[in-house]
Amino acid sequence: MCLGVPGQIEELLNELPLERSGIVSFGGIRREVNLAYVPDAEVGDYVIVHVGFAISKLHEQEAQRVFLELERLASNGNPAEEEG
Amino acid sequence: MRYIDEYRQKQSIRQLAGEIQRTATKPWRIMEICGGQTHAIMKYGLQQLLPESLELIHGPGCPVCVTSLETMDLAISLASRKDVIFCSFGDMLRVPGSSQDLLAVKAAGGDIRTLYSPLHALDVAEQNPDREVVLFAIGFETTAPAHALTACLARERGLANFSILVSHFLVPPAIEAICASPKSRIQAFLAAGHVCSITGYDNYHELSRSHCVPIVVTGFEPLDILDGILACVRQLEQGEHRVENRYARAVKAEGNPQARARLEEVFEISAQTWRGVGPIPFSGLTLRPAFSALDARKRFSIESRPESDNSGCLSGAIMQGLKKPHDCPHFGKRCRPEHPLGAPMVSSEGACAAYYRYRKRSTADEY
Ligand code: SF4
Numbered sequence: 377m378c379l380g381v382p383g384q385i386e387e388l389l390n391e392l393p394l395e396r397s398g399i400v401s402f403g404g405i406r407r408e409v410n411l412a413y414v415p416d417a418e419v420g421d422y423v424i425v426h427v428g429f430a431i432s433k434l435h436e437q438e439a440q441r442v443f444l445e446l447e448r449l450a451s452n453g454n455p456a457e458e459e460g
Numbered sequence: 461m462r463y464i465d466e467y468r469q470k471q472s473i474r475q476l477a478g479e480i481q482r483t484a485t486k487p488w489r490i491m492e493i494c495g496g497q498t499h500a501i502m503k504y505g506l507q508q509l510l511p512e513s514l515e516l517i518h519g520p521g522c523p524v525c526v527t528s529l530e531t532m533d534l535a536i537s538l539a540s541r542k543d544v545i546f547c548s549f550g551d552m553l554r555v556p557g558s559s560q561d562l563l564a565v566k567a568a569g570g571d572i573r574t575l576y577s578p579l580h581a582l583d584v585a586e587q588n589p590d591r592e593v594v595l596f597a598i599g600f601e602t603t604a605p606a607h608a609l610t611a612c613l614a615r616e617r618g619l620a621n622f623s624i625l626v627s628h629f630l631v632p633p634a635i636e637a638i639c640a641s642p643k644s645r646i647q648a649f650l651a652a653g654h655v656c657s658i659t660g661y662d663n664y665h666e667l668s669r670s671h672c673v674p675i676v677v678t679g680f681e682p683l684d685i686l687d688g689i690l691a692c693v694r695q696l697e698q699g700e701h702r703v704e705n706r707y708a709r710a711v712k713a714e715g716n717p718q719a720r721a722r723l724e725e726v727f728e729i730s731a732q733t734w735r736g737v738g739p740i741p742f743s744g745l746t747l748r749p750a751f752s753a754l755d756a757r758k759r760f761s762i763e764s765r766p767e768s769d770n771s772g773c774l775s776g777a778i779m780q781g782l783k784k785p786h787d788c789p790h791f792g793k794r795c796r797p798e799h800p801l802g803a804p805m806v807s808s809e810g811a812c813a814a815y816y817r818y819r820k821r822s823t824a825d826e827y
Contacts, residue, residue, distance in 0.1 A: 379496060380496075380602065380653075380654040380657075380680070380710075382461070382462070382463035382464060384462070394609060394612060394613055394616070395613070402461065403461035403464075410577070410579060410606075410609065412609060412718065413605060413609075413716055413718045413719045413722075414716075414718075415718060422462065422463060424654065424657060424710050426602050426603065426606070426654060427549075427576070427577055427578060427599075427603055427606050428576055428577025428578070428579060428580075428606065429577070429605065429606045429609070431602065431605065431654065431657050431658060431716060431719065432654075432657035432658075432710045432711070432716060434463055434709050434710055435708065435709045435710070436709075438708035438709040439463060439709040441708065441709075442467075442472075442476075442683060442684075442687050442706075443466070443472070445687075446472055446475055446476065449475065449479055450475070
Protein backbone atom coordinates (compact mmCIF):
# COMPACT_ATOMS: atom_id res chain seq x y z
CA MET A 377 0.00 0.00 0.00
CA CYS A 378 2.98 2.24 0.46
CA LEU A 379 3.77 2.50 -3.21
CA GLY A 380 4.56 5.86 -4.75
CA VAL A 381 4.32 5.91 -8.53
CA PRO A 382 5.52 8.57 -10.97
CA GLY A 383 2.97 9.97 -13.40
CA GLN A 384 2.47 13.02 -15.62
CA ILE A 385 -0.16 15.68 -15.01
CA GLU A 386 -2.34 15.89 -18.11
CA GLU A 387 -5.09 18.21 -17.00
CA LEU A 388 -6.10 20.33 -14.02
CA LEU A 389 -9.64 19.79 -12.74
CA ASN A 390 -10.01 21.83 -9.58
CA GLU A 391 -8.06 24.81 -8.26
CA LEU A 392 -9.56 25.11 -4.74
CA PRO A 393 -6.57 24.92 -2.37
CA LEU A 394 -7.61 21.82 -0.40
CA GLU A 395 -9.16 20.15 -3.38
CA ARG A 396 -6.65 21.02 -6.08
CA SER A 397 -6.80 18.04 -8.39
CA GLY A 398 -5.98 16.87 -11.86
CA ILE A 399 -5.75 13.93 -14.19
CA VAL A 400 -2.43 12.12 -13.97
CA SER A 401 -1.32 9.59 -16.56
CA PHE A 402 0.66 6.53 -15.48
CA GLY A 403 1.96 5.29 -18.82
CA GLY A 404 -1.49 5.79 -20.34
CA ILE A 405 -3.59 4.77 -17.33
CA ARG A 406 -5.33 7.97 -16.24
CA ARG A 407 -6.50 8.71 -12.72
CA GLU A 408 -7.80 11.67 -10.77
CA VAL A 409 -5.18 12.76 -8.23
CA ASN A 410 -5.26 15.34 -5.43
CA LEU A 411 -2.62 18.01 -6.11
CA ALA A 412 -2.97 20.13 -2.95
CA TYR A 413 0.56 19.24 -1.81
CA VAL A 414 2.20 20.22 -5.11
CA PRO A 415 0.72 23.70 -5.57
CA ASP A 416 3.28 24.69 -8.20
CA ALA A 417 2.94 21.54 -10.32
CA GLU A 418 1.42 22.23 -13.72
CA VAL A 419 0.25 20.29 -16.75
CA GLY A 420 3.22 18.39 -18.18
CA ASP A 421 5.03 18.02 -14.84
CA TYR A 422 5.78 14.60 -13.37
CA VAL A 423 4.74 13.89 -9.78
CA ILE A 424 5.01 10.97 -7.35
CA VAL A 425 1.53 9.75 -6.45
CA HIS A 426 0.69 7.86 -3.27
CA VAL A 427 -2.87 6.77 -2.33
CA GLY A 428 -4.35 9.30 -4.75
CA PHE A 429 -2.22 12.24 -3.58
CA ALA A 430 0.74 13.81 -5.37
CA ILE A 431 3.43 14.07 -2.69
CA SER A 432 6.35 15.46 -4.67
CA LYS A 433 7.24 16.97 -8.03
CA LEU A 434 10.01 15.19 -9.93
CA HIS A 435 13.14 17.13 -10.68
CA GLU A 436 14.51 16.21 -14.11
CA GLN A 437 18.06 17.48 -13.58
CA GLU A 438 18.42 15.47 -10.36
CA ALA A 439 17.00 12.43 -12.15
CA GLN A 440 20.05 12.46 -14.45
CA ARG A 441 22.63 12.31 -11.65
CA VAL A 442 22.96 8.54 -11.42
CA PHE A 443 23.32 8.23 -15.20
CA LEU A 444 26.06 10.86 -15.24
CA GLU A 445 27.81 8.89 -12.54
CA LEU A 446 27.49 5.70 -14.59
CA GLU A 447 29.02 7.50 -17.59
CA ARG A 448 31.86 8.74 -15.44
CA LEU A 449 32.52 5.23 -14.11
CA ALA A 450 32.48 3.84 -17.64
CA SER A 451 34.95 6.45 -18.89
CA ASN A 452 37.24 5.59 -15.97
CA GLY A 453 37.47 2.09 -17.36
CA ASN A 454 34.80 0.49 -15.24
CA PRO A 455 32.16 -0.41 -17.82
CA ALA A 456 29.15 -2.64 -17.29
CA GLU A 457 30.01 -6.10 -16.04
CA GLU A 458 30.01 -8.77 -18.71
CA GLU A 459 26.78 -10.69 -18.99
CA GLY A 460 26.79 -14.12 -17.36
CA MET B 461 7.36 4.58 -18.37
CA ARG B 462 9.47 7.62 -17.74
CA TYR B 463 11.20 7.75 -14.32
CA ILE B 464 10.73 3.98 -14.06
CA ASP B 465 12.10 2.13 -17.10
CA GLU B 466 15.47 3.85 -17.14
CA TYR B 467 16.07 2.80 -13.52
CA ARG B 468 15.41 -0.86 -14.33
CA GLN B 469 17.91 -1.39 -17.13
CA LYS B 470 19.94 -4.50 -16.69
CA GLN B 471 23.16 -3.00 -17.99
CA SER B 472 23.09 -0.03 -15.60
CA ILE B 473 22.15 -2.30 -12.72
CA ARG B 474 25.11 -4.57 -13.42
CA GLN B 475 27.45 -1.62 -13.80
CA LEU B 476 26.48 -0.19 -10.42
CA ALA B 477 26.60 -3.63 -8.78
CA GLY B 478 30.12 -3.99 -10.20
CA GLU B 479 31.12 -0.69 -8.63
CA ILE B 480 29.80 -1.91 -5.26
CA GLN B 481 31.83 -5.13 -5.69
CA ARG B 482 34.96 -3.06 -6.35
CA THR B 483 34.32 -0.65 -3.47
CA ALA B 484 33.47 -3.08 -0.66
CA THR B 485 36.56 -4.57 0.93
CA LYS B 486 34.99 -5.63 4.23
CA PRO B 487 31.70 -7.23 5.29
CA TRP B 488 28.94 -4.69 5.86
CA ARG B 489 25.34 -4.88 7.07
CA ILE B 490 22.88 -2.35 5.72
CA MET B 491 19.20 -2.04 6.62
CA GLU B 492 16.62 -0.86 4.12
CA ILE B 493 13.85 0.66 6.21
CA CYS B 494 11.01 0.49 3.74
CA GLY B 495 9.04 -2.62 2.79
CA GLY B 496 8.71 -1.28 -0.75
CA GLN B 497 12.50 -1.48 -1.03
CA THR B 498 12.51 -4.99 0.49
CA HIS B 499 10.04 -6.01 -2.19
CA ALA B 500 12.19 -4.54 -4.98
CA ILE B 501 15.35 -6.18 -3.58
CA MET B 502 13.66 -9.59 -3.73
CA LYS B 503 11.93 -8.96 -7.05
CA TYR B 504 15.10 -7.93 -8.86
CA GLY B 505 17.37 -10.37 -7.03
CA LEU B 506 19.63 -7.51 -5.91
CA GLN B 507 21.17 -9.38 -2.98
CA GLN B 508 22.62 -11.89 -5.46
CA LEU B 509 24.42 -9.10 -7.34
CA LEU B 510 26.19 -7.86 -4.22
CA PRO B 511 29.36 -9.15 -2.58
CA GLU B 512 28.58 -12.17 -0.42
CA SER B 513 29.80 -10.38 2.67
CA LEU B 514 27.39 -7.47 2.18
CA GLU B 515 24.15 -8.29 3.96
CA LEU B 516 20.88 -6.45 3.43
CA ILE B 517 18.69 -6.49 6.52
CA HIS B 518 15.01 -5.75 6.16
CA GLY B 519 13.50 -3.06 8.32
CA PRO B 520 10.16 -2.33 9.92
CA GLY B 521 8.83 -0.11 7.12
CA CYS B 522 5.59 -1.84 6.29
CA PRO B 523 2.61 -0.16 7.96
CA VAL B 524 0.42 -3.18 7.33
CA CYS B 525 2.91 -5.30 9.27
CA VAL B 526 3.38 -3.02 12.25
CA THR B 527 -0.24 -2.04 12.97
CA SER B 528 -0.76 -3.39 16.47
CA LEU B 529 -2.92 -6.36 17.33
CA GLU B 530 -4.93 -4.10 19.61
CA THR B 531 -5.70 -1.70 16.74
CA MET B 532 -6.58 -4.62 14.45
CA ASP B 533 -9.01 -5.93 17.07
CA LEU B 534 -10.53 -2.45 17.35
CA ALA B 535 -10.89 -2.28 13.57
CA ILE B 536 -12.54 -5.70 13.54
CA SER B 537 -15.02 -4.77 16.25
CA LEU B 538 -15.92 -1.49 14.50
CA ALA B 539 -16.29 -3.18 11.12
CA SER B 540 -18.60 -5.76 12.71
CA ARG B 541 -21.14 -3.13 13.82
CA LYS B 542 -24.35 -3.00 11.81
CA ASP B 543 -24.37 0.82 11.80
CA VAL B 544 -20.83 1.14 10.43
CA ILE B 545 -19.39 1.28 6.92
CA PHE B 546 -15.71 0.55 7.39
CA CYS B 547 -13.29 1.98 4.81
CA SER B 548 -9.80 0.52 4.53
CA PHE B 549 -6.87 -0.11 2.22
CA GLY B 550 -7.31 -3.61 0.81
CA ASP B 551 -4.09 -4.92 2.37
CA MET B 552 -5.50 -4.64 5.88
CA LEU B 553 -8.29 -7.15 5.27
CA ARG B 554 -6.08 -10.21 5.70
CA VAL B 555 -4.05 -9.05 8.70
CA PRO B 556 -4.78 -11.44 11.56
CA GLY B 557 -6.49 -10.04 14.65
CA SER B 558 -6.66 -12.00 17.89
CA SER B 559 -9.41 -14.28 16.65
CA GLN B 560 -10.28 -13.33 13.07
CA ASP B 561 -9.50 -10.87 10.27
CA LEU B 562 -11.49 -8.17 8.47
CA LEU B 563 -12.05 -10.49 5.53
CA ALA B 564 -13.99 -12.84 7.83
CA VAL B 565 -16.07 -9.89 9.03
CA LYS B 566 -16.83 -8.99 5.42
CA ALA B 567 -17.75 -12.58 4.60
CA ALA B 568 -20.14 -12.55 7.56
CA GLY B 569 -21.92 -9.51 6.13
CA GLY B 570 -19.85 -6.61 7.48
CA ASP B 571 -19.92 -3.54 5.23
CA ILE B 572 -16.22 -3.06 4.46
CA ARG B 573 -15.14 -0.97 1.48
CA THR B 574 -11.61 -1.03 0.13
CA LEU B 575 -10.42 2.33 -1.13
CA TYR B 576 -7.71 3.61 -3.44
CA SER B 577 -7.73 7.09 -1.89
CA PRO B 578 -8.91 8.03 1.62
CA LEU B 579 -10.82 10.92 0.04
CA HIS B 580 -13.30 8.39 -1.31
CA ALA B 581 -14.39 7.69 2.27
CA LEU B 582 -15.80 11.24 2.34
CA ASP B 583 -17.98 10.42 -0.67
CA VAL B 584 -19.16 7.25 1.07
CA ALA B 585 -20.09 9.35 4.14
CA GLU B 586 -21.98 11.87 2.00
CA GLN B 587 -23.88 9.15 0.21
CA ASN B 588 -24.82 7.32 3.45
CA PRO B 589 -25.96 9.99 5.93
CA ASP B 590 -27.77 7.42 8.08
CA ARG B 591 -24.68 5.25 8.60
CA GLU B 592 -21.43 5.81 10.49
CA VAL B 593 -18.45 5.82 8.14
CA VAL B 594 -15.10 4.92 9.70
CA LEU B 595 -11.82 5.38 7.82
CA PHE B 596 -8.99 3.08 8.88
CA ALA B 597 -6.04 5.48 8.56
CA ILE B 598 -2.84 3.45 8.62
CA GLY B 599 0.60 4.35 7.36
CA PHE B 600 3.86 6.20 7.78
CA GLU B 601 4.71 9.84 7.13
CA THR B 602 4.08 9.25 3.42
CA THR B 603 0.40 8.50 3.97
CA ALA B 604 -0.32 10.78 6.94
CA PRO B 605 -0.73 13.96 4.81
CA ALA B 606 -3.46 12.22 2.80
CA HIS B 607 -5.31 11.43 6.01
CA ALA B 608 -4.69 14.94 7.39
CA LEU B 609 -6.27 16.53 4.33
CA THR B 610 -9.16 14.08 4.48
CA ALA B 611 -9.77 15.15 8.11
CA CYS B 612 -9.73 18.84 7.14
CA LEU B 613 -12.19 18.28 4.31
CA ALA B 614 -14.49 16.23 6.56
CA ARG B 615 -14.58 19.13 8.97
CA GLU B 616 -15.08 21.69 6.22
CA ARG B 617 -17.97 19.70 4.78
CA GLY B 618 -19.48 19.20 8.24
CA LEU B 619 -19.73 15.42 7.90
CA ALA B 620 -21.24 14.34 11.23
CA ASN B 621 -21.20 10.62 10.38
CA PHE B 622 -17.50 10.40 9.56
CA SER B 623 -14.67 9.34 11.86
CA ILE B 624 -11.11 8.06 11.61
CA LEU B 625 -9.37 5.16 13.31
CA VAL B 626 -5.79 6.42 13.28
CA SER B 627 -2.85 4.01 13.27
CA HIS B 628 0.06 6.12 12.17
CA PHE B 629 3.76 5.44 12.61
CA LEU B 630 6.84 7.64 12.42
CA VAL B 631 10.07 6.28 10.99
CA PRO B 632 12.92 8.17 12.75
CA PRO B 633 11.97 6.98 16.28
CA ALA B 634 12.01 3.40 14.96
CA ILE B 635 15.51 3.92 13.53
CA GLU B 636 16.51 5.39 16.88
CA ALA B 637 15.09 2.33 18.70
CA ILE B 638 16.92 -0.05 16.37
CA CYS B 639 20.22 1.81 16.80
CA ALA B 640 19.83 1.95 20.58
CA SER B 641 19.15 -1.77 20.88
CA PRO B 642 22.24 -3.64 22.11
CA LYS B 643 21.27 -6.42 19.71
CA SER B 644 21.45 -4.16 16.67
CA ARG B 645 23.68 -5.41 13.86
CA ILE B 646 23.03 -2.52 11.51
CA GLN B 647 25.94 -0.40 10.27
CA ALA B 648 24.10 1.85 7.79
CA PHE B 649 20.55 2.69 6.75
CA LEU B 650 18.76 3.28 3.48
CA ALA B 651 16.13 5.84 4.50
CA ALA B 652 12.79 5.52 2.73
CA GLY B 653 12.65 8.06 -0.09
CA HIS B 654 8.92 8.73 -0.04
CA VAL B 655 8.81 9.26 3.72
CA CYS B 656 11.58 11.83 3.20
CA SER B 657 9.77 13.51 0.33
CA ILE B 658 7.27 14.58 3.01
CA THR B 659 9.49 15.09 6.06
CA GLY B 660 12.79 15.99 4.43
CA TYR B 661 15.90 14.65 6.13
CA ASP B 662 17.05 17.35 8.54
CA ASN B 663 15.94 15.18 11.45
CA TYR B 664 18.32 12.39 10.37
CA HIS B 665 21.54 14.35 10.96
CA GLU B 666 21.40 13.93 14.73
CA LEU B 667 20.61 10.21 14.42
CA SER B 668 23.52 9.68 12.07
CA ARG B 669 25.88 11.63 14.32
CA SER B 670 24.90 10.11 17.62
CA HIS B 671 24.90 6.49 16.43
CA CYS B 672 27.74 6.89 13.92
CA VAL B 673 25.70 5.42 11.07
CA PRO B 674 25.51 6.55 7.46
CA ILE B 675 21.89 7.30 6.50
CA VAL B 676 21.24 7.51 2.78
CA VAL B 677 17.91 8.72 1.39
CA THR B 678 17.11 6.15 -1.29
CA GLY B 679 14.50 5.56 -3.99
CA PHE B 680 12.63 2.41 -4.93
CA GLU B 681 13.75 1.26 -8.35
CA PRO B 682 16.55 -1.34 -8.55
CA LEU B 683 19.09 1.24 -9.76
CA ASP B 684 18.08 3.61 -6.93
CA ILE B 685 18.55 0.91 -4.31
CA LEU B 686 22.00 -0.06 -5.62
CA ASP B 687 22.93 3.62 -5.77
CA GLY B 688 21.92 4.00 -2.09
CA ILE B 689 23.89 0.89 -1.16
CA LEU B 690 26.96 2.20 -3.03
CA ALA B 691 26.75 5.49 -1.12
CA CYS B 692 26.55 3.58 2.18
CA VAL B 693 29.49 1.35 1.28
CA ARG B 694 31.62 4.32 0.23
CA GLN B 695 30.98 6.01 3.58
CA LEU B 696 31.55 2.81 5.57
CA GLU B 697 34.81 2.08 3.77
CA GLN B 698 36.01 5.61 4.50
CA GLY B 699 34.93 5.38 8.15
CA GLU B 700 32.46 8.22 7.60
CA HIS B 701 28.88 8.65 8.72
CA ARG B 702 26.60 11.33 7.39
CA VAL B 703 23.24 11.89 5.78
CA GLU B 704 23.24 11.74 2.00
CA ASN B 705 20.36 12.26 -0.42
CA ARG B 706 20.49 9.90 -3.42
CA TYR B 707 16.83 10.40 -4.30
CA ALA B 708 17.02 14.10 -5.01
CA ARG B 709 14.68 13.81 -7.98
CA ALA B 710 11.84 13.47 -5.46
CA VAL B 711 13.28 14.60 -2.11
CA LYS B 712 14.32 18.04 -0.89
CA ALA B 713 16.12 18.64 2.39
CA GLU B 714 13.09 20.41 3.82
CA GLY B 715 10.61 17.85 2.46
CA ASN B 716 7.19 19.05 1.39
CA PRO B 717 6.33 22.23 3.35
CA GLN B 718 2.60 22.17 2.50
CA ALA B 719 2.27 18.56 3.65
CA ARG B 720 4.29 19.20 6.80
CA ALA B 721 2.13 22.18 7.74
CA ARG B 722 -1.03 20.12 7.25
CA LEU B 723 0.37 17.30 9.41
CA GLU B 724 1.23 19.79 12.11
CA GLU B 725 -2.30 21.21 12.03
CA VAL B 726 -4.12 17.87 12.30
CA PHE B 727 -1.87 15.50 14.24
CA GLU B 728 0.26 15.47 17.34
CA ILE B 729 3.03 13.05 18.19
CA SER B 730 2.23 10.24 20.60
CA ALA B 731 3.52 6.89 21.80
CA GLN B 732 2.82 4.00 19.48
CA THR B 733 2.92 0.21 19.73
CA TRP B 734 4.54 -1.60 16.81
CA ARG B 735 3.26 -5.09 16.24
CA GLY B 736 5.84 -7.64 17.27
CA VAL B 737 8.22 -4.90 18.43
CA GLY B 738 6.33 -3.25 21.28
CA PRO B 739 5.87 0.38 22.31
CA ILE B 740 8.25 3.03 20.95
CA PRO B 741 8.02 6.52 22.49
CA PHE B 742 7.03 9.42 20.21
CA SER B 743 6.62 7.09 17.24
CA GLY B 744 2.96 7.62 16.41
CA LEU B 745 0.40 10.26 15.55
CA THR B 746 -2.99 11.04 17.08
CA LEU B 747 -5.57 13.64 16.13
CA ARG B 748 -5.16 17.01 17.84
CA PRO B 749 -7.95 18.11 20.23
CA ALA B 750 -9.38 20.38 17.52
CA PHE B 751 -10.07 17.23 15.48
CA SER B 752 -11.10 14.92 18.32
CA ALA B 753 -14.71 14.91 17.09
CA LEU B 754 -13.38 12.83 14.19
CA ASP B 755 -11.61 10.30 16.43
CA ALA B 756 -13.28 6.89 16.06
CA ARG B 757 -11.73 5.69 19.32
CA LYS B 758 -13.58 8.44 21.17
CA ARG B 759 -16.80 8.33 19.19
CA PHE B 760 -17.40 4.64 19.78
CA SER B 761 -15.69 4.52 23.19
CA ILE B 762 -14.62 0.96 22.70
CA GLU B 763 -12.59 -0.67 25.38
CA SER B 764 -9.45 -2.08 23.92
CA ARG B 765 -8.13 -5.18 25.58
CA PRO B 766 -4.48 -5.71 24.85
CA GLU B 767 -4.23 -9.28 23.63
CA SER B 768 -1.03 -11.18 23.32
CA ASP B 769 -0.01 -12.63 20.01
CA ASN B 770 0.12 -16.42 20.36
CA SER B 771 0.52 -17.25 16.71
CA GLY B 772 4.21 -18.09 16.97
CA CYS B 773 4.96 -15.40 14.39
CA LEU B 774 8.50 -13.99 14.55
CA SER B 775 7.55 -10.69 12.97
CA GLY B 776 9.14 -8.59 15.71
CA ALA B 777 12.55 -10.18 15.29
CA ILE B 778 12.21 -9.98 11.53
CA MET B 779 11.28 -6.32 11.60
CA GLN B 780 14.18 -5.43 13.85
CA GLY B 781 16.55 -7.17 11.49
CA LEU B 782 17.41 -9.91 13.99
CA LYS B 783 15.95 -12.77 11.94
CA LYS B 784 15.18 -13.53 8.29
CA PRO B 785 11.85 -15.00 7.11
CA HIS B 786 13.29 -18.47 6.50
CA ASP B 787 14.43 -18.57 10.12
CA CYS B 788 10.74 -18.87 11.00
CA PRO B 789 9.59 -22.50 11.33
CA HIS B 790 6.18 -21.58 9.90
CA PHE B 791 7.54 -19.87 6.76
CA GLY B 792 6.05 -21.46 3.63
CA LYS B 793 4.48 -24.21 5.74
CA ARG B 794 1.68 -23.13 8.05
CA CYS B 795 2.24 -19.52 7.03
CA ARG B 796 1.70 -18.65 3.36
CA PRO B 797 0.11 -15.69 1.57
CA GLU B 798 -3.18 -17.63 1.22
CA HIS B 799 -3.34 -18.12 4.99
CA PRO B 800 -0.95 -15.76 6.74
CA LEU B 801 -0.15 -16.36 10.40
CA GLY B 802 1.51 -12.98 10.74
CA ALA B 803 1.22 -9.59 9.11
CA PRO B 804 4.58 -9.69 7.23
CA MET B 805 3.08 -12.49 5.09
CA VAL B 806 0.06 -10.35 4.16
CA SER B 807 1.28 -7.25 2.40
CA SER B 808 3.52 -7.49 -0.66
CA GLU B 809 5.82 -5.12 1.23
CA GLY B 810 6.13 -7.52 4.15
CA ALA B 811 9.47 -9.30 4.23
CA CYS B 812 7.89 -12.78 4.56
CA ALA B 813 5.59 -12.27 1.58
CA ALA B 814 8.45 -10.89 -0.53
CA TYR B 815 10.66 -13.87 0.34
CA TYR B 816 7.83 -16.29 -0.35
CA ARG B 817 6.89 -14.75 -3.67
CA TYR B 818 10.41 -14.63 -5.03
CA ARG B 819 11.82 -17.70 -3.22
CA LYS B 820 12.58 -19.57 -6.44
CA ARG B 821 14.74 -16.81 -7.85
CA SER B 822 18.36 -17.78 -7.75
CA THR B 823 19.89 -15.27 -10.12
CA ALA B 824 19.10 -11.76 -11.20
CA ASP B 825 18.74 -12.80 -14.83
CA GLU B 826 15.05 -13.44 -14.78
CA TYR B 827 13.53 -10.00 -15.08
S1 SF4 C 1 6.62 -16.64 8.07
FE1 SF4 C 1 4.60 -16.06 8.90
S2 SF4 C 1 4.66 -16.70 11.03
FE2 SF4 C 1 6.78 -16.65 10.32
S3 SF4 C 1 7.50 -14.59 10.81
FE3 SF4 C 1 6.72 -14.48 8.72
S4 SF4 C 1 4.59 -13.83 8.95
FE4 SF4 C 1 5.27 -14.53 10.97
